[in-house]
Amino acid sequence: MPLTNADFEAIWLTIQLASLTTVLLLIIGTPIAWWLARTRSRLKGPVGAIVALPLVLPPTVIGFYLLVATGPNGFIGHFTQGIGWGLLPFTFAGLVVGSVLYSMPFVVQPLQNAFEAIGNRPLEAAATLRAGPWDCFVSVVLPLARPGVVTAAILGFAHTVGEFGVVLMIGGNIPGKTRVVSVQIFDHVEAMESAQAHWLAGGMVIFSFLVLLLLYSGRRTPIAHG
Numbered sequence: 419m420p421l422t423n424a425d426f427e428a429i430w431l432t433i434q435l436a437s438l439t440t441v442l443l444l445i446i447g448t449p450i451a452w453w454l455a456r457t458r459s460r461l462k463g464p465v466g467a468i469v470a471l472p473l474v475l476p477p478t479v480i481g482f483y484l485l486v487a488t489g490p491n492g493f494i495g496h497f498t499q500g501i502g503w504g505l506l507p508f509t510f511a512g513l514v515v516g517s518v519l520y521s522m523p524f525v526v527q528p529l530q531n532a533f534e535a536i537g538n539r540p541l542e543a544a545a546t547l548r549a550g551p552w553d554c555f556v557s558v559v560l561p562l563a564r565p566g567v568v569t570a571a572i573l574g575f576a577h578t579v580g581e582f583g584v585v586l587m588i589g590g591n592i593p594g595k596t597r598v599v600s601v602q603i604f605d606h607v608e609a610m611e612s613a614q615a616h617w618l619a620g621g622m623v624i625f626s627f628l629v630l631l632l633l634y635s636g637r638r639t640p641i642a643h644g
Contacts, residue, residue: 420617427594428602428618435510435585435598436578439517443525443574444567446518451529452555470523477520481587484516488588508590513598516588517578524573532566533559569633576629580622 454466472480487494488506495505506512536559544554560567582600589596591605599618606615 420613422614424593424597425602425614425618428597428599431510431594431596432579432598432600435513435517436575438514439521439578440525440571440575442514442518443521444571447522447525447529447570447574451526452533452559454526454530455533469526472520473523477581477583478587480520481516481584484512484519484584484588488512488515507588508592508596510589510595513585513589513596516584517581520581520584521574521577524577525570528566528570528573529563532563532569535566536562572629572633576626579625 450465450469454462454469485507486492488498489495490499490505498504498506503511506515540558540562541554544558549557580600581598582604585596585598586601586604589598589601591597591601597605599622603615603618603622606612606618
């Protein structure tokens, strides 16, 4: 059998993780991207740099500091224990937190580029029609920025699917709980199970190619690279 039950379990967990992470990234990343696109604050540079850090930092560095911060002696760990959530390391929730942080620039940057490309004229026209800020954003900005939103969602989902270092550091390798596809491939390689590794790795190659083909076959919104 090319794929085992553990393989399908890892695939399903990865889909769940990528889907939830993408939704959270769009919710969190949209206001950040809008602020970065519109603000003239001196904080724009530092905030933009913080958002882009995962593009240059090794995943193990991010995973290590997440592990420290969310552990029993970390400030996030103290908070989550205080409100009754327990500790995040080696849980699915921990995977989600790590994935959101690590994939943040792949969502924020396309959204920011799309918002900046809109310019002021459509917003000024909407203001003359007495549209409020929220109505303006929902009725004018989001429709005009739709290609950027789609690109951000696709990149956020695809990047989460391909994570390895961060999810291994923060989630470990617990079957059915934190073992995603990338970690499952690593396990197959360690066990010298080449056939199973080929099936999963080949599927990742095809998935990545289709994502890039979709993005480069008609998307005009610039995307993040890293």
